[in-house]
Amino acid sequence: MQQHALTGRLILADVARGLALLAMAIYHFSWDLTWFGIVGWNVAAGPDWRLFAQLIAGSFLFLVGFSLVLAHKDGIRWKSFWRREVKVAIAALAVSVVTYFVFQDQWVRFGILHSIVVSSLLALPFLRVHYLIALLCGAGVILLYHWMGDFVLPYNQLFWLGLTSSPQSSVDYVPLIPWFGPVLLGVGCGSFFARYDLLRLLRGSASPNVFSRFFAWFGRHSLATYLLHQPILFGLVWTAVTVGVIGNTSGEAQVRSFQQSCVAACSQSVDVEQCERACACTSSEMIDRGLWEELLSRPNDPDMRELAQRVFQMCLQR
Known part of the structure; x- marks a missing residue:
């Protein structure tokens, strides 16, 4: 045509x-x-x-x-x-x-x-x-x-x-x-x-x-x-968050957000249910050790990421 x-x-x-x-x-x-x-x-x-x-x-x-x-x-x-x-x-x-x-x-x-x-x-x-x-x-x-x-x-x-x-x-x-x-x-x-x-x-x-x-x-x-x-x-x-126009939601929402991201990365190679348990354990361990706020403020710091990864691996083996 x-x-x-x-x-x-x-x-x-x-x-x-x-x-x-x-x-x-x-x-x-x-x-x-x-x-x-x-x-x-x-x-x-x-x-x-x-x-x-x-x-x-x-x-x-x-x-x-x-x-x-x-x-x-x-x-x-x-x-x-x-x-x-x-x-x-x-x-x-x-x-x-x-x-x-x-x-x-x-x-x-x-x-x-x-x-x-x-x-x-x-x-x-x-x-x-x-x-x-x-x-x-x-x-x-x-x-x-x-x-x-x-x-x-x-x-x-x-x-x-x-x-x-x-x-x-x-x-x-x-x-x-x-x-x-x-x-x-x-x-x-x-x-x-x-x-x-x-x-x-x-x-x-x-x-x-x-x-x-x-x-x-x-x-x-x-x-x-x-x-x-x-x-x-x-x-x-x-x-907006820095100047206080928008405030972070409760700590519970932050924990939930962390666990969701953690499960998304983990489930690429590990069973989802096992990932959910390990990620919940990781957030609890970081909170108990007094490292949670530091993790939130420095999520991409190499030392903090390595520490969080060690905690995650420990939780994954439980």
Whole structure:
């Protein structure tokens, strides 16, 4: 089917990216509130929160694939492609460096930006095939993980390349299986829209309302928004707590938040019930030893983390 030239931005595609960023900001703000003990939500390990996070990641990666079609449907524009790849790769490296100093052993080796860089390159051949092939391959990647789970790529030494599907100790890990699947689904849907001249439907109204213009602006600046929103939100919550505008909740909520994060990390390799007992024991031991407040005030101090880890191992062996 003959393609008709499209001019101007497809504002609804930008709006979709903006809404995905809003969902991510909500998730990260909730995580910040939990981190500071302001709320006792189980953001780290609660099934509803985990589903929310997965839907956000999936929507971003789907839009990555869809956007590849928008940018290169008439032929790969290599200069533009590599310029974007380098920009996202630098941003991914910056995330790794910053999280290395903030979270130590839980730093981001292969987060969503790293996954976008690799997936964008791997998805290029699918821009030239029938959209059904891209859709079937995308669904196949997701179903492969659904059927085989962590046994798809069980080699932990390939963690830093995103080539192991096993859960890892990292604040953000987006392995290629299953997350390359949504990218291919995005390519397939984008190719379908392009093939049947449906992309023009994403232009929206000739006079977009304030809502559309607002989210479209953030969608057009999605990388900058992604990089800046969490430091800004985290800084605002930290400032509010520091100056006393927002007070921490009761000690019980802080203990619950600690135990939730502890169980989320522990359950990657140990039975959940055993983790729950060990994490409850750890918080009790730290309180009994008079180290609880110091742990809360210096959670990333290497000596304090080592001490807490020794207490945890002792509790785990009981």
